[in-house]
Amino acid sequence: MLEILEKSAIVAGQAILDIYGAGPAVIYKADTSPVTDADHRAEHIILADLAAAFPGIPVVAEEAVAAGHVPDIAGGRFFLVDPLDGTKEFVERNSHFTVNIGLIENGAPTAGVVYAPALGVLYSAAAGRARKAIVEAGSVAGCWTSIGCRRCADRPLALTSRWHNSVETIAYLAERGITDYEAVGSSLKFCLLAEGLADIYPRFSRTMEWDTAAGDAILRTAGGETLTVAGKPLAYGKRNQPEDSDFANPWFIARGRV
Ligand SMILES: Nc1ncnc2c1ncn2[C@@H]1O[C@H](COP(=O)(O)O)[C@@H](OP(=O)(O)O)[C@H]1O
Numbered sequence: 001m002l003e004i005l006e007k008s009a010i011v012a013g014q015a016i017l018d019i020y021g022a023g024p025a026v027i028y029k030a031d032t033s034p035v036t037d038a039d040h041r042a043e044h045i046i047l048a049d050l051a052a053a054f055p056g057i058p059v060v061a062e063e064a065v066a067a068g069h070v071p072d073i074a075g076g077r078f079f080l081v082d083p084l085d086g087t088k089e090f091v092e093r094n095s096h097f098t099v100n101i102g103l104i105e106n107g108a109p110t111a112g113v114v115y116a117p118a119l120g121v122l123y124s125a126a127a128g129r130a131r132k133a134i135v136e137a138g139s140v141a142g143c144w145t146s147i148g149c150r151r152c153a154d155r156p157l158a159l160t161s162r163w164h165n166s167v168e169t170i171a172y173l174a175e176r177g178i179t180d181y182e183a184v185g186s187s188l189k190f191c192l193l194a195e196g197l198a199d200i201y202p203r204f205s206r207t208m209e210w211d212t213a214a215g216d217a218i219l220r221t222a223g224g225e226t227l228t229v230a231g232k233p234l235a236y237g238k239r240n241q242p243e244d245s246d247f248a249n250p251w252f253i254a255r256g257r258v
């Protein structure tokens, strides 16, 4: 399965880069977040690939949900797709934007692919193995590298959102005496934790399940964890529960090895 997801993310990423080069048309959704022709084009590619390869697995995709298309996920196994996470970064021409495909099984992210097309970096994870590769000219160049979280450094490095940081996040870091932090866009934050390049990513502002599923799968496979403020693993497919009207995540703390 993973190779199909990786290939689809690379092709979607190429379509995004074509639009990036040409200058995207931007419109704003009801929640004031931006969406571009690149989001739609990339999602179209991924949905076609998933439907062809895995016709029995429902897909929850950001733009389809925005258009009112929500599949039945009661079976407990489904894909979460964010075709272009970090749309604000993309619009502002910062390279921190990613293509995300995550697999959820019984509420947990078990496989995922995150591709940063402007950086040419692909991360993926499944079946206990997390890895990274460089992508050139539409395919993996050279060898895959296995990745894993580091044990928390004496002076931990935190990651925060570039556009959606919050006073609660800053207070959380201050309370723990964490003074080193870096602002990074999109799901790349999970991947940097998974690579052992940072220690903690507290997210005390809004995210959706498709923003986090793929990166979270990579982080967990690499030895890290994503916990709610109550200390429980972040759960997916919450729309199944009556109190959850959409696919919004609660606040969470993602981290490497403690
Ligand atoms: N006020 C806001 N406006 C837009 N997106 C927001 C938002 N608050 C949170 N988000 C979410 O934050 C994601 C980007 O993550 P980050 O802040 O870590 O870069 C967005 O994903 P999209 O870019 O796919 O819409 C979106 O789902």
Ligand SMILES: [Mg+2]
Binding pocket: 082, 084, 085, 086, 210, 211
């Ligand atoms: Mg997103």
